[in-house]
Amino acid sequence: MEGRSQGLRKGTWTTEEDNLLRKCVEKYGEGKWHQVPSRAGLNRCRKSCRLRWLNYLKPNIKRGRLSPEEVDLVIRLHKLLGNRWSLIAGRLPGRTANDIKNYWNTHISKKQELSSNCKIRSTWEKKTADVSFPTEPVRKIEVTKPRPRSFSDHSRRHLLDAQPKTPLTGSNDKDHDDDNNIHDGKKACEKDENGIMNTIVNDGKEKMWWEDLLEESEGAEENPWMNSDATFHVDLWNLLNA
DNA sequence: AAGAGTACCAACCGCTGCAAG
Protein backbone atom coordinates (compact mmCIF):
# COMPACT_ATOMS: atom_id res chain seq x y z
CA MET A 1 0.00 0.00 0.00
CA GLU A 2 0.97 3.56 -0.63
CA GLY A 3 0.53 4.71 2.89
CA ARG A 4 3.12 7.40 2.77
CA SER A 5 1.24 10.08 0.98
CA GLN A 6 1.51 12.60 3.76
CA GLY A 7 2.56 15.98 2.44
CA LEU A 8 2.56 14.85 -1.14
CA ARG A 9 1.02 17.12 -3.70
CA LYS A 10 -2.18 16.03 -5.39
CA GLY A 11 -4.32 17.36 -8.15
CA THR A 12 -3.55 18.97 -11.45
CA TRP A 13 0.02 19.13 -12.58
CA THR A 14 1.65 22.47 -13.22
CA THR A 15 3.83 23.23 -16.23
CA GLU A 16 6.80 23.42 -13.93
CA GLU A 17 6.12 19.95 -12.58
CA ASP A 18 5.69 18.64 -16.10
CA ASN A 19 9.06 20.05 -17.08
CA LEU A 20 10.77 18.54 -14.07
CA LEU A 21 9.27 15.15 -14.77
CA ARG A 22 10.07 15.32 -18.46
CA LYS A 23 13.67 16.22 -17.79
CA CYS A 24 13.98 13.46 -15.25
CA VAL A 25 12.65 10.80 -17.58
CA GLU A 26 14.78 12.09 -20.42
CA LYS A 27 17.82 11.87 -18.19
CA TYR A 28 17.22 8.58 -16.42
CA GLY A 29 14.77 6.89 -18.73
CA GLU A 30 11.41 5.35 -17.92
CA GLY A 31 11.10 2.99 -15.03
CA LYS A 32 12.29 3.07 -11.42
CA TRP A 33 9.27 5.20 -10.73
CA HIS A 34 9.83 5.10 -7.00
CA GLN A 35 13.02 7.06 -7.59
CA VAL A 36 11.47 9.58 -9.93
CA PRO A 37 9.98 11.96 -7.36
CA SER A 38 13.28 12.47 -5.58
CA ARG A 39 15.30 12.56 -8.79
CA ALA A 40 12.97 15.07 -10.35
CA GLY A 41 12.54 17.07 -7.21
CA LEU A 42 8.81 16.53 -7.29
CA ASN A 43 6.58 16.34 -4.27
CA ARG A 44 4.41 13.71 -5.93
CA CYS A 45 3.96 10.02 -5.38
CA ARG A 46 5.50 7.64 -7.89
CA LYS A 47 2.09 6.61 -9.18
CA SER A 48 1.19 10.15 -9.97
CA CYS A 49 4.50 10.66 -11.79
CA ARG A 50 4.11 7.49 -13.78
CA LEU A 51 0.55 8.28 -14.74
CA ARG A 52 1.40 11.80 -15.74
CA TRP A 53 4.21 10.59 -17.96
CA LEU A 54 2.28 7.76 -19.56
CA ASN A 55 -0.92 9.67 -20.15
CA TYR A 56 0.31 13.11 -20.96
CA LEU A 57 4.01 13.77 -21.24
CA LYS A 58 5.21 10.75 -23.15
CA PRO A 59 6.23 11.59 -26.72
CA ASN A 60 4.03 10.38 -29.58
CA ILE A 61 0.86 10.61 -27.57
CA LYS A 62 -2.02 11.53 -29.83
CA ARG A 63 -4.38 14.15 -28.54
CA GLY A 64 -7.87 14.73 -29.77
CA ARG A 65 -10.76 12.56 -30.69
CA LEU A 66 -10.47 9.01 -31.84
CA SER A 67 -10.89 8.47 -35.55
CA PRO A 68 -13.76 6.26 -36.74
CA GLU A 69 -11.20 3.56 -37.53
CA GLU A 70 -9.84 3.74 -34.02
CA VAL A 71 -13.32 3.62 -32.55
CA ASP A 72 -14.12 0.58 -34.63
CA LEU A 73 -10.96 -1.12 -33.47
CA VAL A 74 -11.68 -0.29 -29.86
CA ILE A 75 -15.13 -1.81 -30.12
CA ARG A 76 -13.82 -4.96 -31.72
CA LEU A 77 -10.96 -5.33 -29.30
CA HIS A 78 -13.22 -4.71 -26.36
CA LYS A 79 -15.44 -7.51 -27.51
CA LEU A 80 -12.46 -9.73 -27.56
CA LEU A 81 -10.54 -8.54 -24.54
CA GLY A 82 -13.06 -6.95 -22.24
CA ASN A 83 -11.93 -4.07 -20.10
CA ARG A 84 -8.26 -4.70 -20.71
CA TRP A 85 -7.61 -1.12 -21.57
CA SER A 86 -3.85 -1.36 -21.64
CA LEU A 87 -3.99 -4.19 -24.13
CA ILE A 88 -6.45 -2.35 -26.30
CA ALA A 89 -4.34 0.78 -26.12
CA GLY A 90 -1.35 -1.26 -27.15
CA ARG A 91 -2.97 -1.79 -30.53
CA LEU A 92 -3.73 1.90 -30.97
CA PRO A 93 -0.46 3.74 -31.45
CA GLY A 94 -0.36 7.00 -29.58
CA ARG A 95 -3.42 6.27 -27.49
CA THR A 96 -3.21 5.57 -23.79
CA ALA A 97 -5.20 3.12 -21.75
CA ASN A 98 -6.71 6.05 -19.90
CA ASP A 99 -7.82 7.61 -23.18
CA ILE A 100 -9.47 4.43 -24.31
CA LYS A 101 -11.09 3.87 -20.96
CA ASN A 102 -12.41 7.41 -20.81
CA TYR A 103 -13.69 7.19 -24.34
CA TRP A 104 -15.38 3.90 -23.68
CA ASN A 105 -17.00 5.07 -20.49
CA THR A 106 -18.26 8.32 -21.91
CA HIS A 107 -19.24 7.21 -25.40
CA ILE A 108 -19.53 3.58 -26.16
CA SER A 109 -20.69 1.98 -22.97
CA LYS A 110 -23.32 4.64 -22.63
CA LYS A 111 -24.49 4.01 -26.15
CA GLN A 112 -24.65 0.31 -25.64
CA GLU A 113 -26.48 0.80 -22.41
CA LEU A 114 -28.99 2.96 -24.14
CA SER A 115 -29.24 0.71 -27.14
CA SER A 116 -31.21 -1.66 -24.98
CA ASN A 117 -33.51 1.13 -24.02
CA CYS A 118 -35.31 2.12 -27.20
CA LYS A 119 -37.25 4.91 -25.58
CA ILE A 120 -34.34 7.22 -25.24
CA ARG A 121 -31.99 5.74 -27.74
CA SER A 122 -33.07 7.74 -30.76
CA THR A 123 -32.52 11.02 -28.98
CA TRP A 124 -29.14 9.99 -27.80
CA GLU A 125 -28.08 8.69 -31.19
CA LYS A 126 -28.86 12.03 -32.72
CA LYS A 127 -26.30 13.60 -30.49
CA THR A 128 -23.59 11.08 -31.10
CA ALA A 129 -24.21 9.97 -34.63
CA ASP A 130 -20.50 10.12 -35.48
CA VAL A 131 -19.74 6.91 -33.69
CA SER A 132 -20.70 3.54 -35.03
CA PHE A 133 -21.43 0.87 -32.51
CA PRO A 134 -22.91 -2.55 -32.32
CA THR A 135 -26.66 -2.55 -32.17
CA GLU A 136 -27.05 -5.41 -29.77
CA PRO A 137 -26.95 -4.67 -26.07
CA VAL A 138 -23.56 -5.19 -24.58
CA ARG A 139 -23.02 -8.60 -23.15
CA LYS A 140 -20.74 -9.12 -20.28
CA ILE A 141 -18.04 -11.33 -21.66
CA GLU A 142 -16.13 -13.57 -19.40
CA VAL A 143 -12.65 -13.27 -20.79
CA THR A 144 -10.14 -15.98 -20.13
CA LYS A 145 -7.57 -14.37 -17.91
CA PRO A 146 -4.19 -14.50 -19.45
CA ARG A 147 -2.59 -11.55 -17.79
CA PRO A 148 0.27 -10.59 -19.99
CA ARG A 149 2.29 -8.65 -17.52
CA SER A 150 5.93 -7.95 -17.42
CA PHE A 151 8.40 -10.72 -17.73
CA SER A 152 11.76 -10.32 -16.16
CA ASP A 153 14.93 -11.68 -17.67
CA HIS A 154 14.72 -14.33 -15.07
CA SER A 155 11.30 -15.38 -16.21
CA ARG A 156 12.30 -15.34 -19.80
CA ARG A 157 15.32 -17.48 -19.08
CA HIS A 158 13.03 -19.74 -17.23
CA LEU A 159 10.81 -20.03 -20.25
CA LEU A 160 13.57 -20.43 -22.71
CA ASP A 161 14.93 -23.29 -20.67
CA ALA A 162 11.95 -25.16 -22.06
CA GLN A 163 10.36 -25.73 -18.73
CA PRO A 164 6.80 -26.60 -19.61
CA LYS A 165 5.57 -25.82 -16.15
CA THR A 166 5.32 -22.06 -16.54
CA PRO A 167 2.27 -20.89 -18.42
CA LEU A 168 2.77 -17.70 -20.33
CA THR A 169 -0.66 -16.63 -19.46
CA GLY A 170 -2.70 -16.77 -16.35
CA SER A 171 -4.98 -19.38 -17.80
CA ASN A 172 -5.46 -22.20 -15.40
CA ASP A 173 -6.92 -24.37 -18.04
CA LYS A 174 -4.67 -27.33 -18.45
CA ASP A 175 -6.02 -28.08 -21.89
CA HIS A 176 -4.66 -24.79 -23.11
CA ASP A 177 -1.26 -25.21 -21.64
CA ASP A 178 0.24 -26.60 -24.78
CA ASP A 179 -0.41 -23.37 -26.56
CA ASN A 180 0.74 -21.17 -23.77
CA ASN A 181 3.88 -22.90 -22.72
CA ILE A 182 7.28 -23.24 -24.18
CA HIS A 183 7.72 -26.61 -25.73
CA ASP A 184 10.95 -27.61 -27.36
CA GLY A 185 12.02 -24.00 -27.18
CA LYS A 186 9.76 -23.04 -30.02
CA LYS A 187 8.07 -20.14 -28.36
CA ALA A 188 9.29 -17.34 -26.19
CA CYS A 189 7.80 -14.19 -24.80
CA GLU A 190 8.72 -10.61 -25.35
CA LYS A 191 7.26 -7.32 -24.35
CA ASP A 192 6.51 -4.83 -27.04
CA GLU A 193 7.10 -1.10 -26.77
CA ASN A 194 3.97 -0.81 -24.70
CA GLY A 195 5.06 -3.41 -22.23
CA ILE A 196 2.59 -5.85 -23.68
CA MET A 197 3.72 -9.40 -23.75
CA ASN A 198 3.88 -10.89 -27.20
CA THR A 199 4.40 -14.41 -28.28
CA ILE A 200 7.36 -14.96 -30.53
CA VAL A 201 6.91 -17.92 -32.78
CA ASN A 202 10.09 -19.71 -33.74
CA ASP A 203 10.06 -18.42 -37.29
CA GLY A 204 10.55 -14.97 -35.88
CA LYS A 205 7.05 -13.78 -36.61
CA GLU A 206 5.66 -11.80 -33.73
CA LYS A 207 2.12 -12.31 -32.50
CA MET A 208 0.00 -11.10 -29.70
CA TRP A 209 -1.22 -13.76 -27.32
CA TRP A 210 -4.80 -12.95 -28.21
CA GLU A 211 -4.03 -13.34 -31.86
CA ASP A 212 -3.07 -16.86 -30.97
CA LEU A 213 -6.42 -17.16 -29.27
CA LEU A 214 -8.07 -15.99 -32.44
CA GLU A 215 -6.29 -18.60 -34.43
CA GLU A 216 -7.20 -21.19 -31.90
CA SER A 217 -10.83 -20.18 -31.98
CA GLU A 218 -10.76 -20.30 -35.74
CA GLY A 219 -9.83 -23.91 -35.50
CA ALA A 220 -12.43 -24.60 -32.88
CA GLU A 221 -14.51 -26.63 -35.25
CA GLU A 222 -11.71 -29.10 -35.58
CA ASN A 223 -11.13 -28.93 -31.84
CA PRO A 224 -14.37 -29.79 -30.12
CA TRP A 225 -12.83 -29.22 -26.68
CA MET A 226 -12.69 -25.56 -27.48
CA ASN A 227 -16.44 -25.21 -27.46
CA SER A 228 -17.01 -27.46 -24.52
CA ASP A 229 -14.46 -25.65 -22.46
CA ALA A 230 -16.00 -23.36 -19.88
CA THR A 231 -13.32 -20.75 -20.34
CA PHE A 232 -13.90 -20.31 -24.02
CA HIS A 233 -17.48 -19.57 -24.78
CA VAL A 234 -16.86 -16.64 -27.07
CA ASP A 235 -16.92 -17.14 -30.78
CA LEU A 236 -14.15 -14.72 -31.43
CA TRP A 237 -14.40 -14.53 -35.18
CA ASN A 238 -18.08 -13.91 -35.04
CA LEU A 239 -17.44 -11.19 -32.58
CA LEU A 240 -14.78 -9.52 -34.65
CA ASN A 241 -16.81 -9.77 -37.80
CA ALA A 242 -20.01 -8.57 -36.22
C1' DA B 1 -27.29 36.33 -19.84
C1' DA B 2 -27.54 32.88 -16.47
C1' DG B 3 -28.33 28.60 -14.48
C1' DA B 4 -28.70 23.60 -15.19
C1' DG B 5 -27.31 19.64 -17.31
C1' DT B 6 -23.94 16.98 -19.82
C1' DA B 7 -19.47 15.64 -21.72
C1' DC B 8 -14.82 15.16 -21.30
C1' DC B 9 -10.57 14.10 -19.24
C1' DA B 10 -6.94 14.20 -15.68
C1' DA B 11 -5.91 12.17 -11.64
C1' DC B 12 -6.56 9.29 -7.50
C1' DC B 13 -7.44 4.90 -5.19
C1' DG B 14 -7.27 0.20 -4.30
C1' DC B 15 -6.03 -4.02 -5.88
C1' DT B 16 -3.14 -7.70 -8.13
C1' DG B 17 1.02 -9.91 -9.74
C1' DC B 18 5.86 -10.29 -9.78
C1' DA B 19 10.52 -10.27 -8.04
C1' DA B 20 13.77 -10.06 -4.50
C1' DG B 21 15.25 -10.95 0.03
Added chain:
DNA sequence: GCTTGCAGCGGTTGGTACTCT
Protein backbone atom coordinates in the same frame (compact mmCIF):
# COMPACT_ATOMS: atom_id res chain seq x y z
C1' DG C 1 7.52 -20.94 1.40
C1' DC C 2 6.69 -16.37 3.27
C1' DT C 3 7.04 -11.40 3.38
C1' DT C 4 7.73 -7.04 1.48
C1' DG C 5 8.12 -3.52 -1.93
C1' DC C 6 7.40 -2.05 -6.57
C1' DA C 7 5.07 -1.68 -10.99
C1' DG C 8 1.07 -1.74 -13.39
C1' DC C 9 -3.85 -2.01 -14.11
C1' DG C 10 -8.85 -0.92 -13.97
C1' DG C 11 -12.54 1.51 -11.54
C1' DT C 12 -13.95 5.69 -10.01
C1' DT C 13 -14.09 10.55 -8.87
C1' DG C 14 -13.85 15.45 -9.35
C1' DG C 15 -13.00 19.60 -11.92
C1' DT C 16 -13.60 22.13 -16.05
C1' DA C 17 -15.53 23.08 -20.55
C1' DC C 18 -19.30 22.99 -23.31
C1' DT C 19 -24.25 22.90 -24.61
C1' DC C 20 -28.94 23.53 -23.82
C1' DT C 21 -33.01 25.82 -22.07
